Amino acid sequence: MSMIKQMKGKDSTKLPASKRPSDTDVFYTSKKYDGNYVQIAIDIHDIVTFYTSGGKPFYLGDIADDFRATFKDVVKPIVIEAEYLYNCLGKLGDRVHSAKLTTYRTNLASGISTPGSDRDIFKVFNIIREGLSRDFSIKLLKSLTPTKSIHIVEHTLLPYTFAVEQASKWAEAGWEGAFLVAPHIYYKEGKRINEAIKIKARAELTAKVFAEEEGEGRLEGLIGALICHTPAGIKFSVGSGLSDNERSQRGDYVDRLVEVEYEQLSATGVPLQPVFKRLKGQL
Numbered sequence: 001m002s003m004i005k006q007m008k009g010k011d012s013t014k015l016p017a018s019k020r021p022s023d024t025d026v027f028y029t030s031k032k033y034d035g036n037y038v039q040i041a042i043d044i045h046d047i048v049t050f051y052t053s054g055g056k057p058f059y060l061g062d063i064a065d066d067f068r069a070t071f072k073d074v075v076k077p078i079v080i081e082a083e084y085l086y087n088c089l090g091k092l093g094d095r096v097h098s099a100k101l102t103t104y105r106t107n108l109a110s111g112i113s114t115p116g117s118d119r120d121i122f123k124v125f126n127i128i129r130e131g132l133s134r135d136f137s138i139k140l141l142k143s144l145t146p147t148k149s150i151h152i153v154e155h156t157l158l159p160y161t162f163a164v165e166q167a168s169k170w171a172e173a174g175w176e177g178a179f180l181v182a183p184h185i186y187y188k189e190g191k192r193i194n195e196a197i198k199i200k201a202r203a204e205l206t207a208k209v210f211a212e213e214e215g216e217g218r219l220e221g222l223i224g225a226l227i228c229h230t231p232a233g234i235k236f237s238v239g240s241g242l243s244d245n246e247r248s249q250r251g252d253y254v255d256r257l258v259e260v261e262y263e264q265l266s267a268t269g270v271p272l273q274p275v276f277k278r279l280k281g282q283l
Contacts, residue, residue, distance in 0.1 A: 001041040003051040004079050004128060005189045009179065009196030012164075019194040023161035027180035028138055030155045032167075032200065033090030033123050034176045034264065035083035035098055040067055040122070043077045050104075058104035060116030066147045074127065074140065081126040083153075087119040091174040092203065093264045118148050125153040125179075128187050135183035157183070167199035176200055202261040205230055205271065206280055209253045213237065222247035226258065226276065234269040241276035256280070 021027070037053040048064040051057055071078065084101065088094040100120070107114045127137045138155045146152050158166060160180070167178035182195035207228035215224025223246070225239035238260050257280035262271035 001043045001047075001049060001077055001079070003039050003041070003055045004187075006037065006039075006053065006081075007188050007190070007196070008192045009181070009198050010192060010194055012197050012199045015194060015197065021160040021197070023159060025160045025182075026157055027160060027163055027182055027197070028134065028155040029158045029163040029166055030125060030153050030179050031170055032176040032179045032198065033083040033085065033153075034092050034095045035085040035088075035090045035123065036095065036101055038082050038084045038101075038122070040080040040082065041077070042067060042071060042080070046076070052101050052105065056101075056105050057108060058101060058114075059108050060104065060114055060120060063116035063120060063122070063149050066150055070144055070147060070150050074144075075129070077129070079128040080124055081128065082122040082124045085121040085123065090121075090123065090176075092171075092176045095264065096267045116149065120149050121151060122149060123151050123153050125155075132186070133183070134181055134185050134187075138183075164199060171200075200263075202263060202275075203265075204259060204261050204277070206257050207231075207236075207238075207260050209256055209258055212250060212253055213239075214250075215239075215247065219247060223250055223253070226253055228258065228260070230269065230271065232269055234271075236270050236274060238271075238274040238276050240274065246276075253279075 039051045041049045046068050048067050049057055050059055083090060084098065086098040086100040088097045104114055124141060126134065127140055141152050144152055163178060163180050171177050177198065177200040180197040180199065185193065185195045207230055209226045209228050211227035212223050213225045213227055215222045223242060225237040227235065227237050229235055259277045259280055260271060261275045261277055263273040266272055
């Protein structure tokens with residue numbers, strides 16, 4: 001079996017106005033883990049294959065046995081979706097500590113047997129099979145027995161307004177946020193759909209601007225990006241989030257403090273996917 005192209009959700013802030021859910025629309029709501037998306041395929045002969053998000057195969061012998069045992073009563077073939085974690089909880093920023101899949105891929109390519117360990121955690125959140133709705137998939141998952149390495153993600157049916165509140169609570173506790181999915185949907189291979197919604201918390205920091213970089217093309221003569229230092233002295237640039245009016249104010253930002261949102265910090269402390277919010281002290 002080969003990897004299935006991932007069906008992705010949309011960020012709650014990027015939903016078209018006509019597709020925004022009402023407060024009473026009900027979604028399966030689950031904690032969003034900051035791990036690596038993987039698929040585990042089990043064919044009709046119980047052969048297990050692991051795939052990274054990029055479709056690269058890897059293999060963990062003992063954990064493959066766990067998947068066979070855990071899903072032994074589930075009709076095959078199936079593809080299991082999971083977040084892979086290594087030696088971490090999966091809180092916001094933990095992904096950088098889970099860099100084991102490259103080693104496992106290399107081992108497989110080199111013919112090196114890798115059994116896996118208790119540090120390898122698979123947070124299973126969906127089963128893909130022809131004709132299987134998300135509602136039935138989640139009910140099926142709830143009937144399975146987890147192991148040390150295979151954890152079944154908890155899903156709770158909540159009205160949208162309560163799901164947003166729950167996402168905020170998880171974010172305050174250090175998680176990435178919440179993932180919402182409508183019960184009635186069927187898997188749409190390779191699509192990004194409005195019925196699956198990511199509610200993510202983004203961290204913020206205050207940075208000092210030490211240079212302005214001119215833009216190119218449409219932004220020629222305007223600010224393309226602000227070159228900043230984090231409080232720890234790490235250099236990074238941010239251009240996303242600047243309005244054309246803000247970009248026109250060349251020379252106004254150097255030596256000033258700006259507030260920036262970002263997804264997570266890299267292993268070297270660089271803010272990833274930074275977005276300019278405002279000058280420090282401005283609303």
